Amino acid sequence: MIQKDLLHSVAAQISENYDKAEVPMYSDQLRLPNRDTVIQIIEKLQKIIFPAYFGGTTISQVTADTYVEYLLGDIFADLREQVELAFSNKVKDPAELAYKTDEAITGFFTNLPRIQELLMKDVAANYEGDPAAGSKEEVIFSYPGLYAIFVYRMAHQLYESGVPMIPRIMTEFAHSQTGIDINPGATIGEYFFIDHGTGIVVGETTIIGDHVKLYQGVTLGALSPRGGHKVVGKRHPTVGDNATIYSNASILGGETVIGANSVIGGNSFITSSVEKDTKASLDMPKMIYRVKKSDKK
Amino acid sequence: MIQKDLLHSVAAQISENYDKAEVPMYSDQLRLPNRDTVIQIIEKLQKIIFPAYFGGTTISQVTADTYVEYLLGDIFADLREQVELAFSNKVKDPAELAYKTDEAITGFFTNLPRIQELLMKDVAANYEGDPAAGSKEEVIFSYPGLYAIFVYRMAHQLYESGVPMIPRIMTEFAHSQTGIDINPGATIGEYFFIDHGTGIVVGETTIIGDHVKLYQGVTLGALSPRGGHKVVGKRHPTVGDNATIYSNASILGGETVIGANSVIGGNSFITSSVEKDTKASLDMPKMIYRVKKSDKK
């Protein structure tokens, strides 16, 4: 009986705290996309883009046209509903809501073949970039880097249409599966290669050229956003074509440009631009000191 | 038939190895908490702390008091059972076991409103800290940093009551979902901000002040624990109010203090204290060497 009183009192306090919060806490006005549905859409898109790997035995029995068309139809209504939900917190006029939703959905499906072509190039890049890859098939079937790029490219298309929340839900799902956090707003060229990937962060206003390679732990981030939340504009770096950035390097700042063909060594901390055709690296030999065994604690 | 013999022989060898192990391997004396139940409790706590985001449509129909009280009641017995299980390997006296369990459970529920208030401040900090955040709602709904802080604050309360294993199960679950590893023993102030987060490690005896910001890959860790397992006491750093620590920085040692308002640059390796109001950073311009294109292999 005492515990009933305890929980009753705790509930009252928690309930009061809802009222004090600056964000809606116990409001039924919020309309949020359904994370599970968004994830299912991603899984079906994977079947569409890589049928021989995730499409099961169906592909042996029907033409590719039929296979793809069915699956597109299978996700259409769900994706449309989620996009409309996501817009509906901001767009209250029904006609405008329908217009924006249709525009985003049409844009998404229209661009899917183009995105598919980009992803084929990413497959090639991820195979070429990793000597440990047994085959391109293995890359498609089990590489987290390619998976993160796939999800990013889908989310980016929705981001481009101004769809709120859903692009982020998508890339955060990939983030939780792979440890690779690519903001859906980033602009990324062709033949993008990510190796291992865990710990990679690519910020919202990053621009990445073609044939760029990123290793695990690389940050393409912002300089300290002092000055509050209102900082807008380009806050993340630009990386030129053919650049390679090794593990754990941090490259920060919206005006920082890594020139084409440059190589950034592992664990570098870069806050200003690096010219093209340059190798920038920590000069470890000068920095390390050696200790005799006896000195060690 | 040959394979039956093979498996029979392998089984016998594995079975023998159980006996040789220094830890109980095939003993029914161990009583371990149920991981799935612990995870379900976390999910229900999320519905209690952030109802408009994870509580479904129920909140439109009932008062907040009813909503919270029901959910508290819903987790009570499960949490109590798990806590008792966790204590039972060490506390054999039934009266003491009941006493310690009740104390921990009462402590947990009594402190829940206070923890909720802390989390509201964390929401504000995570929104303010990230210019890419579209809204506070998005922060609550999809930011891994906030999720890791939420789980840590729940686990820390149980840790404070001396509950074995469960706090660690909780934070390891968050770790596997987000790549952020905050030891439940760490002491963390108000308005804690984690950006991206993957690769962050916060050790058991870390003390973090208010308004601190951590970026991905930051380690607040111990210096080499040479001397065996018996090292106790403060092994991890202290971080003052308003400090900001950029990506991939490693700050080590129990006597290392990062002064208030300091900024630690990305990829720094810090093993001694940094005064307050200081910016400590790798001086990359001095360290990098540039190579002409022709020099590159």
Next chain:
Amino acid sequence: MIQKDLLHSVAAQISENYDKAEVPMYSDQLRLPNRDTVIQIIEKLQKIIFPAYFGGTTISQVTADTYVEYLLGDIFADLREQVELAFSNKVKDPAELAYKTDEAITGFFTNLPRIQELLMKDVAANYEGDPAAGSKEEVIFSYPGLYAIFVYRMAHQLYESGVPMIPRIMTEFAHSQTGIDINPGATIGEYFFIDHGTGIVVGETTIIGDHVKLYQGVTLGALSPRGGHKVVGKRHPTVGDNATIYSNASILGGETVIGANSVIGGNSFITSSVEKDTKASLDMPKMIYRVKKSDKK
């Protein structure tokens, strides 16, 4: 009706793209292992190796021999089927396929007791290495580092038998759960310790001695594989006995040797060998510059 036309047209374009791809995209010739089955096998192996932790109440009622033998029998057919599937894309002759499959399977089960013994030593190392570990039981039950080592040791045995894809599926699963990416081809000695772990990468041709300790964010990787995919041979470093490598250090190159008993400091970037009994570290005190508060933006 317009949207039906849209999807029809999009499907046709996607379908055409399949034909242009360099890898089989809409081919039913590919025979891929089943990821879910492989994961279930890992979970059952966990019950075999650590019965008191993952085996439930059954162990109270039957002898260890019976328990193990049943579970070995339970995975046998599934593992054999997956291994055969994995080989079947490369080995077309039925007799050779059966031979290679049997050889790999027999090898796997025969070596299981030996791997179990290695894992017992890893448990000891992970307990000794982490002062925050409450008990060895906690290490087995909830440490991601030990989990990643467990999966690696299982996958490595299959890798040694030349089984395609499955070893990688196994370690990528551990990677997604823990953020620790150990290539199944790596060679790792006894008493291997991983702390926290997120962001660790151990490349395919890495050789690691006994009693080695790795912290989060450590890369044991390859130097830039310029020259295309054909680079073979040893591309990743060798780490001697008793070496300790702190957080976020990157050690690269097939000829790079970290000598026995050496300590590599956090955030180091090492591309050449370090002698034994040496402590190599960024000399941060020389590199950081301090700024007065007034200077900070």
Next chain:
Amino acid sequence: MIQKDLLHSVAAQISENYDKAEVPMYSDQLRLPNRDTVIQIIEKLQKIIFPAYFGGTTISQVTADTYVEYLLGDIFADLREQVELAFSNKVKDPAELAYKTDEAITGFFTNLPRIQELLMKDVAANYEGDPAAGSKEEVIFSYPGLYAIFVYRMAHQLYESGVPMIPRIMTEFAHSQTGIDINPGATIGEYFFIDHGTGIVVGETTIIGDHVKLYQGVTLGALSPRGGHKVVGKRHPTVGDNATIYSNASILGGETVIGANSVIGGNSFITSSVEKDTKASLDMPKMIYRVKKSDKK
């Protein structure tokens, strides 16, 4: 390739058949309730009506008011959505649709306490009626008869409000679980007892008094509905108070009245009324013939 052609041709034929069908076969105009959601609502209603049996441990921690109110809130939106869906095929005017939906929903919740009281009486009747019942608790927890009555009483309330399809989905679910088919349109008094139950059919216009007992295989059905589908009005029998109808009896016809206190023997076939206080039974002794053993094949 041949099988692709086969499936292609079969698909074309099936598709053509859709067009020929008299009911909409490939139309997206149909809006059907979601069976799974309806079943979940039933399961939550069971927790509300019989908390000690299906409500789990929550009831130990919170007051009954809180418990019930939360669960009512938990089903409210789902039930409302399903009811609106069910009406929407017939009611096209949005205002009328909302009005009818609200009316049905309000009616349902308002009547819930009254239905609960009826069900308490049914519990008593089912306990009294079955000497094999160990306790009333066992009746509530595991008797299919009570379960079918519970579902019928819920469905009947919605039927009374004119809700299409959902009442039938509910009772067909109970039918599939128990073999007891009570049309939601039937009118059934207090203290209704069903024993064993499999094979019981109670038609749409049946009227059943108080304290009636039905055994397995009893049909309360219509006489042959020759004359086509347009037959309306009372087609099923009326059963008076305290009547008992034994196993496999068939009682047919809208004008057939089983008088109060009557007993209908097993396997009877009744198509005309039976006076009150009457025992009507097959006179088996007159009908059976005995055969000597030697006569049997």
Next chain:
Amino acid sequence: MIQKDLLHSVAAQISENYDKAEVPMYSDQLRLPNRDTVIQIIEKLQKIIFPAYFGGTTISQVTADTYVEYLLGDIFADLREQVELAFSNKVKDPAELAYKTDEAITGFFTNLPRIQELLMKDVAANYEGDPAAGSKEEVIFSYPGLYAIFVYRMAHQLYESGVPMIPRIMTEFAHSQTGIDINPGATIGEYFFIDHGTGIVVGETTIIGDHVKLYQGVTLGALSPRGGHKVVGKRHPTVGDNATIYSNASILGGETVIGANSVIGGNSFITSSVEKDTKASLDMPKMIYRVKKSDKK
């Protein structure tokens, strides 16, 4: 420890009993179809035959041809594999096994449009036959009778091709869901109507004409199969066109013919033929005796 001995001894006895059994009990030679897969195939066939009811939103986005072709392709490989498994216990020659499997599979798909047409007629019959049916849509969506007929017609096609076990698994699944047990071997005409259905049994050699109506509890069964298992030939009745058989009637025997247009009253027990245009019924008024209230115990 004592219980370990107990279980050990019990296991030994059970194991010995396996050897004594006349059927293979602990043999890995048996190859049985997978029940779950067979049930999934039934569910997908339901989507193909009744798309507007079970096909979800996909049908709004793609043509019927695409929809059907994809789903046919989706079940093809699974059905083929199960059919091959079912044949493989009897047919050991690989070529013959492949031939029989292909023949059965081709037959199944080729006949699907014809079966679909039959089912459309069954829908009409089930709607016409039940005045309580609100609409044909309700019949398709929630009538167990139609569901049992649907499964029977699918299973019968496989039965006709001699496929072992699978037809029975299909109809037993429908049996468990509906209480209607139609042997897949039965021959059933057009416009078949089942009302309520629970308890209906239709034996293997039954022949049923067009426009026949069966009510709950009807048995079309065999006379006593004395003489052992070897009884073959027609053992179950023949029912003529337009016959109606009311609840709980039992009609037995291979030579028993119910003439066209006849009506068999409820609870009848028929073991010899009934002429056409005849109403056969228990003459209850002659059989029942009435008792005054005072006589009742």
Next chain:
Amino acid sequence: MIQKDLLHSVAAQISENYDKAEVPMYSDQLRLPNRDTVIQIIEKLQKIIFPAYFGGTTISQVTADTYVEYLLGDIFADLREQVELAFSNKVKDPAELAYKTDEAITGFFTNLPRIQELLMKDVAANYEGDPAAGSKEEVIFSYPGLYAIFVYRMAHQLYESGVPMIPRIMTEFAHSQTGIDINPGATIGEYFFIDHGTGIVVGETTIIGDHVKLYQGVTLGALSPRGGHKVVGKRHPTVGDNATIYSNASILGGETVIGANSVIGGNSFITSSVEKDTKASLDMPKMIYRVKKSDKK
């Protein structure tokens, strides 16, 4: 807001009704067995009794002793826990509770081989009895009659030990799957055959000899239990060896004895004993009247 008030008021009324109920409605004193766990135990017992049919591929790899012993161990703790729960509502003394639980559990496992032998005989009977059975394998794999007998024999053993509720939960589960309701208290001899089965009811005090055959819809029930709940003693019939009872026959009363070798015709209604070697049947030819076509409505 109005609906919140509505639900609040409804909740209050329902809550009040709990207090008025005669059975505990909102009490946490009731300790009920877990239905899901009981069902899982049944499924594992099926693997033990019929390994080649439900045991998967494991049986190819391990000896029968190992296989059985593991599975026995796998259910032991769960069954013990459920039995203790079931007893705990009645037996409050801990020592007595433990004693009764152990006795029941020991009895169950000790008798398992004997029950297995009975079930082997039932398999033979069910194969012999049904000419439609393709093989004994098909009988084991898909016949609902055998399944119901299997569950009854397990439940009966627990009933014999006085275990409350669990035997009934078991047979009610079989009832819901098959429509066959055998009370766990019934006494049933060897070689028991059930054909089709739906609608069969076998009451608690029924005694059935060896080689008895029951068809669908047969009731072995009680005469009207007038006189209230206190009726005890034998209320259900006795059926002699080799008796056959055809579909829909109702046999009622504790003193009713069906003599050995007798045959009860379909749809019979029997309330007094039938001598041995007798065929008792409705004499339909005398009872049916024929109507010319013109007479039919």
